[in-house]
Structures are given as structure tokens and as C-alpha cells.
Amino acid sequence: MSSLNRRQFLQSLGLASAATAAIAFPGIITAATTRPHVVVIGGGFAGATAAKYLRYWSSAVDVTLVEPNATYYSPILSNLVLNNQRNLGQISFNYNTLASKYGIKVVNDWVDAINAPNQTVNLRSGTTLAYDRLIIAPGIQFMDVPGLDSNKVPHAWKAGAQTTLLQQQLAAMPAGGTFVMTIPAAPYRCPPGPYERACVVADWLRTNKPGSKVVVLDANASIIVEPAIFGAAFTEYGVQYVPNAALQGVDSDAKIAHSSAGDFKADVLNVIPPQSAGSIVLQSGLANVGGRWAGVNPLSYESTAVPNIHIIGDSQGTGQPKAGHIANAEAKVCADAILRLLSGGQPYAAPVTNSACYSPISATTASWLTAVYAYDQASGTMKVVPESFGAAAAPSAKYYSRMFDWTTNLFNDTFA
Ligand SMILES: Cc1cc2nc3c(=O)[nH]c(=O)nc-3n(C[C@H](O)[C@H](O)[C@H](O)COP(=O)(O)OP(=O)(O)OC[C@H]3O[C@@H](n4cnc5c(N)ncnc54)[C@H](O)[C@@H]3O)c2cc1C
Structure with missing residues (x-):
């Protein structure tokens, strides 16, 4: 089902208003028979938060989180491992709660390529995932x-x-x-x-x-x-x-x-x-800010280069700092905007983030x-x-x- 048809379909079910209500009352939307699918690339502060809040605010959307590692080590507090005030175990996280509590499908894999016209992503394992909206949150790569x-x-x-x-x-x-x-x-x-x-x-x-x-x-x-x-x-x-x-x-x-x-x-x-946006951003033609970072509309974090693709976290090029706390905030703005867009609405017009x-x-x-x-x-x-x-x-x-x-x-x- 194309995204336009899906949107019309959701509207015909009255989900445009239901999605708005779900933002105030998490989890009240009941599942439609055909459901929009959001794929999230990267399970760091940006991607994990976006996946969580999409499902926390709406049960009418399916979410797949693609992240190669079963364990995420937080860069935040990692300097305290150097002076033995913390160990890696104290700053490590897994995705079990995102899967069990929020119903997110977690796939341990690497996204090799994005086919934007077809709205699909190719995983290293050979699997192809179709999306209605794609969130890319791959952090940084080193130059x-x-x-x-x-x-x-x-x-x-x-x-x-x-x-x-x-x-x-x-x-x-x-x-x-x-x-x-x-x-x-x-x-x-x-x-x-x-x-x-x-x-x-x-x-x-x-x-x-x-x-x-x-x-x-x-x-x-x-x-x-x-x-x-x-x-x-x-x-x-x-x-x-x-x-x-x-x-x-x-x-x-x-x-x-x-x-x-x-x-x-x-x-x-x-x-x-020196750093740039994650490799998948650059190779997908999304790094249109100085050839290094992804230009996005800060109302939704939708790419200014390719529709239906949103980029959050360290890879985005809005000028906001590249930091985990604000990545978490951007993720919520993005998740909210995607739920509104999938319901035929418009992103909230006055978003605020903090670092x-x-x-x-x-x-x-x-x-x-x-x-x-x-x-x-x-x-x-x-x-x-x-x-x-x-x-x-x-x-x-x-x-x-x-x-x-x-x-x-x-x-x-x-x-x-
Ligand atoms: C020493 C240090 C201290 C810090 N202190 C603070 C602080 O006090 N406050 C603060 O706000 N921030 C802090 N930060 C910054 C913060 O850690 C980063 O800004 C944050 O991790 C960015 O989140 P992200 O989700 O964009 O990227 P990441 O956390 O890097 O997550 C990206 C994920 O995407 C995955 N990925 C990448 N490419 C692909 C692909 N093609 N397919 C599938 N998965 C992919 C990676 O495996 C990774 O898990 C600190 C960083 C450091 C190094």
C-alpha cells in the first residue's frame, strides 16, 4: 500500500484524530488491519528514543529498529571508565525492554543501502525491509x-x-x-x-x-x-x-x-x-550540509534532500549540538511529527529541544x-x-x- 493510500486509509478509519489523542493518552489507538511501518536505523540515544516513543504514543504503527550490536555502550560517562570510576557494564544497555514493553521489532543487522524511490532498505543479511517512513540515526563516522x-x-x-x-x-x-x-x-x-x-x-x-x-x-x-x-x-x-x-x-x-x-x-x-554523519547518510545522498551532515526540516527532521526519510541525532545538520541528551529530544519531535504525518496531519509548528x-x-x-x-x-x-x-x-x-x-x-x- 503506498503511503498516500495508507494515509487515506487511516483517515477513513478516523485515525487522524486518534493519533492526536494518543499523544496525550499513550497507547489508546487500536490496531488497524493494514498498518504503517516505520524503520529506524541505529539504536543509540536518537534511534532508540524514536523507536520507543513511536510505539509509546501509538499502537497503530509498526516499528522495526535495525542495529548491529546487541549491546549499546553509552559514550556519556565513558570518560569515567578511564579513571576507574565506572566500568563498561554500568554504561551498557540492551534492547530487550524496547522489544518486550513497546513491541518494537529489533533486528541485529547493518543497513547497507537505502532505495528511496522504492521505500526499502537493504540489510547486510540480504533481507529487504519496506518502510512508510524511515528514521536514520547512525551517529558519526570518523574521517x-x-x-x-x-x-x-x-x-x-x-x-x-x-x-x-x-x-x-x-x-x-x-x-x-x-x-x-x-x-x-x-x-x-x-x-x-x-x-x-x-x-x-x-x-x-x-x-x-x-x-x-x-x-x-x-x-x-x-x-x-x-x-x-x-x-x-x-x-x-x-x-x-x-x-x-x-x-x-x-x-x-x-x-x-x-x-x-x-x-x-x-x-x-x-x-x-574529525567526524561526519554516519556512512549510510553520506552514501544515500543525504549529506547536503557541507557534504558532511544531513539537512533536515527541524519541524519533523525530514530530509531536505529525500522525502519520507528523517535524520536525527549526531548526523543531523541543524546546528544543534551533537549530543545524546538533545538527540533524545530530537527523537521525540521526530516521532511526534511522523505520527501526525501518518495520520494526514502536519508536524507541530513550535518544537522545542534542550541540551x-x-x-x-x-x-x-x-x-x-x-x-x-x-x-x-x-x-x-x-x-x-x-x-x-x-x-x-x-x-x-x-x-x-x-x-x-x-x-x-x-x-x-x-x-x-
Ligand atoms: C566522552 C563523551 C562524553 C559525552 N557526554 C555527553 C553528555 O554529557 N551529554 C550529552 O548529551 N552527550 C554526550 N556525549 C555525546 C553522545 O554520546 C552522542 O551525541 C550520542 O551518542 C549520539 O547519539 P546517536 O543516536 O546520534 O548516535 P550513537 O549513539 O552513536 O548511535 C548510533 C547507532 O547507530 C548504529 N548504526 C550506524 N550505522 C548503522 C547502519 N548502517 N545500520 C544499522 N545501524 C547503524 C550504530 O551501531 C550505533 O549504535 C558524549 C560523548 C562522548 C564521546
């Missing part, structure tokens, strides 16, 4: 850095085995050694994340590897977020911060970073490469940063609400504790 071998020089910017590798390298580093890390030019995943990592590692080295040194090579001209807080911590910990240090190449065996500010030799080298990042500064203190974004009708973009912008005045133990309240809420809202 090439000459000489970089991530098995020797970890990025640890996608959590899991890479996090463990970096943690093990730090544990094996001799006292008095040098840890060098590189930060790509913005935009990249989690603006405060690299500065947070430098602080957490430097604090840990002070106690565990006395006499060690931390060097931060930043391709940006200055610390791009919370400069006062990170700058003060760098001074306290003796971090050597090098701005305008664009990475040009890596000797992965000798652990040397070649940068526009010179060559830096490390005992442990951590290169966070929050807690950054551990040591093993006992954290800072935070938050902002609200609202749809600006004149420009058709999401803009920061100036008075919403907030940041910690100083890192504290209270904020460190609140960080775990915040993550518990975010993790539950996404996976439970």
Missing part, C-alpha cells in the same frame, strides 16, 4: 587521518572496546610519561567531551602516575565551551593546552602526532578524528552546561533561547552526584 591506526592509537569516541583499549594503555603508562590527545575542529560529537577527558585523565595521572604530563592539541582557536572551568582545571593540573593545532597525520607505532603546531611524541596517544552536558572534572567533581533551542519560524531553524543558557559557576561534588541522577533519567527515557 581519515593519515597514518592513524585506531587499534594502536584509540579514539575512544565510540564507547566499548575502544574505551577499554585507552583505559588499558593509560594503566600501563609509566609514571612520568606523556599523554597526548587531539581535538578536531568543531562541529564534532559532544563539544565539552574532549576537554572533560583531558581533565579526568590529568587528575587521575596526578595520583596514579606521578610526574606525568598531559598535552592537548586543539584544532580550534580556543576552548570552545566552558572555557573558564576547563581553563582553570588545566592550570591546576598543569595541562599543556595548544590551540590552533590541526592534526596532519599520525605515526601510530612511534605514537607521534604531527600537527600544524609541531610534532608531539606520546607514551599514550589519543586521537579524536544538557555534565562534565566530570575530577573523580569527585563535575560541571554542567545546558541550553534550550526553539523553532524560529522566520528562518526555519532551531535557535538558542538566550535566557535559557546555563552553566555551572564552578565544578563541585554536588554536581558530580547530580550527574548520575541526570544520566539515570536519560538512560531510562531512552532504553527502558
Whole structure:
């Protein structure tokens, strides 16, 4: 059934109004005989939330979530694995609740290709899935850095085995050694994340590897977020911060970073490469923002290049930060819009999203940063609400504790 016929069909069943009601009263829609199908690619903060809320708000839609991994490791809090405050098990999630509680069909597979005219996706296993609406939430992929071998020089910017590798390298580093890390030019995943990592590692080295040194090579001209807080911590910990240090190449065996500010030799080298939208976005012709990110209408996150395809999370190119909290918010806006569209309606005209990042500064203190974004009708973009912008005045133990309240809420809202 084509989407137009399906829409007419749903309208004939009165589901246009029912879907609206379901947003206020989750789960009240009864199943139609022929049902729209939404396929979601990627089970991170964006994709898992979208899949969950589509089904939480409507039982009239079938949802299939395609994700290759049975376990998702959260990048959020993963820096705390490096200083042994958390282990990977504490930041790992599966998709069992999404399947059992919300009736989402979870398929452990990789999407190799999208056939937009036919509205189908091809899975690596050989299966083809048809969709009425497609949500793509593949996060980021790393761009090439000459000489970089991530098995020797970890990025640890996608959590899991890479996090463990970096943690093990730090544990094996001799006292008095040098840890060098590189930060790509913005935009990249989690603006405060690299500065947070430098602080957490430097604090840990002070106690565990006395006499060690931390060097931060930043391709940006200055610390791009919370400069006062990170700058003060760098001074306290003796971090050597090098701005305008664009990475040009890596000797992965000798652990040397070649940068526009010179060559830096490390005992442990951590290169966070420049990033783009996930590969499926680029190969499907959806990366129409600088050839790197997906242009979308922020009312629905529908692609500005191809109809019926929505892109959320780190891959989207609205200018909102590439972060998990706001990915969760974008997912709800997108799910709501899709339910309205499938019912013959229009997306909500004034969506609001928000972003929050807690950054551990040591093993006992954290800072935070938050902002609200609202749809600006004149420009058709999401803009920061100036008075919403907030940041910690100083890192504290209270904020460190609140960080775990915040993550518990975010993790539950996404996976439970
Ligand atoms: C150290 C660190 C600290 C951070 N701290 C914060 C914080 O405090 N606050 C905050 O909001 N954010 C934070 N972030 C950022 C946050 O983790 C990311 O922004 C978030 O994970 C993005 O979610 P996503 O769903 O877009 O992508 P991801 O979480 O990367 O999920 C994408 C999923 O898509 C799957 N996938 C990709 N391609 C395909 C395909 N072709 N077929 C099928 N599946 C596919 C992948 O397997 C993956 O599971 C932090 C990140 C790091 C690294």
C-alpha cells in the first residue's frame, strides 16, 4: 500500500484524530488491519528514543529498529571508565525492554543501502525491509587521518572496546610519561567531551602516575565551551593546552602526532578524528550540509534532500549540538511529527529541544552546561533561547552526584 493510500486509509478509519489523542493518552489507538511501518536505523540515544516513543504514543504503527550490536555502550560517562570510576557494564544497555514493553521489532543487522524511490532498505543479511517512513540515526563516522591506526592509537569516541583499549594503555603508562590527545575542529560529537577527558585523565595521572604530563592539541582557536572551568582545571593540573593545532597525520607505532603546531611524541596517544554523519547518510545522498551532515526540516527532521526519510541525532545538520541528551529530544519531535504525518496531519509548528552536558572534572567533581533551542519560524531553524543558557559557576561534588541522577533519567527515557 503506498503511503498516500495508507494515509487515506487511516483517515477513513478516523485515525487522524486518534493519533492526536494518543499523544496525550499513550497507547489508546487500536490496531488497524493494514498498518504503517516505520524503520529506524541505529539504536543509540536518537534511534532508540524514536523507536520507543513511536510505539509509546501509538499502537497503530509498526516499528522495526535495525542495529548491529546487541549491546549499546553509552559514550556519556565513558570518560569515567578511564579513571576507574565506572566500568563498561554500568554504561551498557540492551534492547530487550524496547522489544518486550513497546513491541518494537529489533533486528541485529547493518543497513547497507537505502532505495528511496522504492521505500526499502537493504540489510547486510540480504533481507529487504519496506518502510512508510524511515528514521536514520547512525551517529558519526570518523574521517581519515593519515597514518592513524585506531587499534594502536584509540579514539575512544565510540564507547566499548575502544574505551577499554585507552583505559588499558593509560594503566600501563609509566609514571612520568606523556599523554597526548587531539581535538578536531568543531562541529564534532559532544563539544565539552574532549576537554572533560583531558581533565579526568590529568587528575587521575596526578595520583596514579606521578610526574606525568598531559598535552592537548586543539584544532580550534580556543576552548570552545566552558572555557573558564576547563581553563582553570588545566592550570591546576598543569595541562599543556595548544590551540590552533590541526592534526596532519599520525605515526601510530612511534605514537607521534604531527600537527600544524609541531610534532608531539606520546607514551599514550589519543586521537579524536574529525567526524561526519554516519556512512549510510553520506552514501544515500543525504549529506547536503557541507557534504558532511544531513539537512533536515527541524519541524519533523525530514530530509531536505529525500522525502519520507528523517535524520536525527549526531548526523543531523541543524546546528544543534551533537549530543545524546538533545538527540533524545530530537527523537521525540521526530516521532511526534511522523505520527501526525501518518495520520494526514502536519508536524507541530513550535518544537522545542534542550541540551544538557555534565562534565566530570575530577573523580569527585563535575560541571554542567545546558541550553534550550526553539523553532524560529522566520528562518526555519532551531535557535538558542538566550535566557535559557546555563552553566555551572564552578565544578563541585554536588554536581558530580547530580550527574548520575541526570544520566539515570536519560538512560531510562531512552532504553527502558
Ligand atoms: C566522552 C563523551 C562524553 C559525552 N557526554 C555527553 C553528555 O554529557 N551529554 C550529552 O548529551 N552527550 C554526550 N556525549 C555525546 C553522545 O554520546 C552522542 O551525541 C550520542 O551518542 C549520539 O547519539 P546517536 O543516536 O546520534 O548516535 P550513537 O549513539 O552513536 O548511535 C548510533 C547507532 O547507530 C548504529 N548504526 C550506524 N550505522 C548503522 C547502519 N548502517 N545500520 C544499522 N545501524 C547503524 C550504530 O551501531 C550505533 O549504535 C558524549 C560523548 C562522548 C564521546
